[in-house]
Amino acid sequence: MKKLLLTILFLQVSNFLSAQEYHVFQSSGFNADVIADGIGGAAATTSIALDAGDFTLMSADFENTLGDPVPAYALPVSGLIDDLSLSGLSFQLAGYYENNSLRLENTADLGSLSFFNPAAATNIYILANSGSGTATLDGIIYFSDGSNQPFSGAVIPDWFFSNALPVVLSGFGRVSRTTDIMENPANDPRFYRYDIAILPENQTKDIVAMDFTKSSTAAGIANIFAVSAKLLGTCPEPTSLVASDITETSATISWTDAVIVPALGYEYFITTSNNIPTPSTPPSGEANGNSAVMTGLTIGTHYCVWVRSHCSATESGEWFSVCFTTGEISTPYTGSDIPTLYTLTPTASSPNTCPGLLTVHVPYGYHINGVSTAYQMQTASNGWMSEQRSLLVCNTTGNAESALTSGIGGSTGTYSYNRSDIHIADGAVGDVEFELRAWRTYGGSDCNADYNRVLASSWTVTFSYAPNLGTQHFNKGSFIIYPNPSQDLITVATDVMIEKVQLFNLLGQEVLQQNNINAKETQCALGSLPTGKYLLKVISENGVETKGIIKN
Template identity: 30%
Template sequence: MNKKITVGFFCLMTASLFCKINAQTYQTLNVTSGYNADLVANGSGTASSSTTQSVDSPTNGYVFMSTDFMNGAGAMPTSGLPSSGLINSANTTGLSFQMAPYTSNNSLRLVNANDSGALNFGSTPKASKLFMLATTGSGSSIASIVVNFTDGSNQTFTNQSVKDWYGGTGFAIKGIGRASRVTDAIENNANDPRLYEIALSISSANQLKSISGVSVTKTSSTASFLCVFGFSYQVANTCIAPDSITVTNLTPNSATVSWTAVSGVSSYELYRSTSTVAPVSSTTPTDTGITTASKNITGLSPATSYNVWVRSNCGGGSVSDWSLVKASFTTPCTSVNAPYTENFNSTTSGTLPMCTSQQVINPGGNWSVDDATGLAGFSSNVVYVATTNANDANTWFYTNGVNLQAGTSYTFTFDYANYASPQSFKVAYGMSPINTSMTNVINDYANVNVTNYATGSFTITPSATGVYYLGFNVYTTAAMSGGFGIMMFDNISLTTSTLSTSENLLSENLQVYPNPTSDYLNIKGTKKVSGIKVLDVSGRVVLSSNKAEQKIDVSQLVKGAYILTVKNTDGTSSTHKFIKK
């Protein structure tokens, strides 16, 4: 097992308890106890003679190997772990790991669910971030890592994924080959196996504390082998960066950003961007002189994604690093006024227009925009959804929110067509883009089967002022779809309905009251009435009479907005909106 001690380990045996990698930023940590397995073949002799366990299943028996390894047959690897044990991470510039000597236990190997081990360090540093060097044999693993501090407190990191030693991303080193403890064969590979870098961000409060060690527990029950090979850290700045950044009070043009206050800080600085690229020390903040642990940001654009970082200003020119974790948010869309139109021609194929949305209730019903030229008479982009015989469709497409006024009538039009098989859909509106809010059904098309697109046209009159969304619900059954079908929509329009000049004059000469009403409507005017009709918001006649009535009983109508059409004996007519409460 103990074949030879390489010169590269001299730094571990000096009076210094750790080797500096980057005095300004990163340092390695010396694990003084806790390793339970030697997983690196080194020196001359068989792989099994210089190791105690395998990285993967003992049946396979593979281990890492040092570049100075020579097996029993005299063969040496073309690549391997550096004989010095010093690994410069390929994932983070300036970060290095110092592995323990290959001549003794150099890894914490955890096999079963809830297996754990404690690693103690030879120094007690203050860190803003801890980095673990680890890998997993025979599949990936999930770990829980507890960072212990000298004051007895700790910080726990759960659900930390450690990838299989072949093919994963975020590696510190790769292409180091392996040797078999079973056959003593050497496998040279330019890409695998791999050791990974797992970053653990220390909270701002804990950056003031000294780290004494860590405990690692394998929490996954898979038949994999979690192997930990070392730790390094980022030195904590004397001016501590904030953390726990949250975003609240989102509006189309503003947001409130909050964070955990840091003791001793005179003010904070904030950087916001639509880019995900993190700021560096020389980046100019977008907001400075913030004296509380929150900031209401204004002047934002609707429907835009932002990222925010915060740093502390400790005075005297001393500032912290930017927060390790950013806050990300997207401002909501702003509602629009009528007229509202959407013809989908400015929308990229495969997407949906900005500020529209979809709700897929049954699997498979995803909406998208594409060019439908040549289908059902369309000559440009449409929004569509495909249906199949795999399951009944139940999927919604919602427009942007539109500001509507109570008692005002609006004309709602759209083009529609099916393709390949008959389809079923309904249109409705409500105050949220979700199916449970679509309580105002405008029309239900139970069996659509057209050669060329048709146009739907309806009058809607909301009973309350607010922001409304128009919803299109395709609910074609699996049997009806016949294996495959498409439902298409185009030229969605919502405009304010207006009366003609003559109708306005007639309306002015006729009084309809009370409005709103719970039981009766009274009609008073200069002309003799010959009949009335009451229509709901979908245009359906719900009450009619050919009698000369001056008082109309509407008590049986459900609450909502209605249109009253009054016909006079001279052939003229007028239209009036009213609310049944």
């Protein structure tokens, strides 16, 4: 009776969810029962352990012997898992009384899942984890017309500790098949979500099956528990939305057509908020083609443009967005992968003989007013993400970030880095050179990519820019100082004649003075001064103005 009721419950839940935006595949092909359930020991109610340590998962109705208390921490009896990291997405585990994992232990082990309820989708979501270490998978997605889409290098983290992939669910405990002792470690074990984008040419085809092959040689045992998808729907959204030709007052937004081209074109909504508009939000405008120009914008302002398909008078698709800041330019790195230098304990002042170099161009009449950077570092061999160190330097100004940035995760994988509000290049004009220094704390010697590297295609430097004072009227307090903070040389600039500059420490003591300047720009050397805060007094045709600076 228990098996029949659970079967009915699983099918009812799956059928209900299939009608939603996300689709839960009903699958066959699982080859292992790794979830203890019902009455009886863990070994008696499973076929094999999830990992190499003879541990397995358990259901909330698991009892070692009749009358034992059921665990307060366990997988739900229904097998329905809501994704805590992506609202609306759910996964359905197979019955606990039968095989419920596609378990791949050895290199080249192959398994297949077939779907009883095929569907056309834009994205596949795989619920998985790995026991006794990380595992890597290759595979193939099969479609109803006989075509397929391969994937490779899917890194599945160990079921403990990792945040390398989105964590769907955690903290549901485990049980030993040897001793039947239940454990409840904080925030562990974990289910992860691995995402695969379906290529546009395949999005109108039903997905019918998937193959998985363990490609890694390490000990990690891959376990695939469920597959869900984001449905294509009848009014799919456009893709590859990008902002380009960004100036201080305008930007061009362009995109790739939805796989089902909407009959009435596309609608867009522009806002200074990051909040997604509701389905009933009136659009700001319409575009019959694949682009729209936003004009009348304010410099230095963050905007988000949302675009959706307009399929009929009564049907529009989901909003899809891109965000940008006016007066902001992003420059990608075009070189090869950047190697890492082995240094056991690198610091922000450590030398690095193999950095990546990237030059940005500041438009004439403007200067840099803040920088952000993004890149990915990837492990190789048995390097770990936690062994990664990196630092951004502006060679033009001679300034660098004050501290290294470290990776996280005691496993292999790819770690993404994003930092903003960096002020190491403020005031720089023309061609400005940056370098990205990368180290590893384990593996070999010197510079190489054998254990860790920066992926070339992932590194960008984005800078905000503001008008130089030469294009503005010099009002009270409008002179600029750059770079600020600075390690040595600063520039003071206005559009009127500077007569005298004085620098004072916070005790009111004068530490520097320049007289008879009679120019609109002057430089001051701070190299001999202690680090700290100072007050800079500028005497010009407009009177006396004072601003704070930082010597670092």
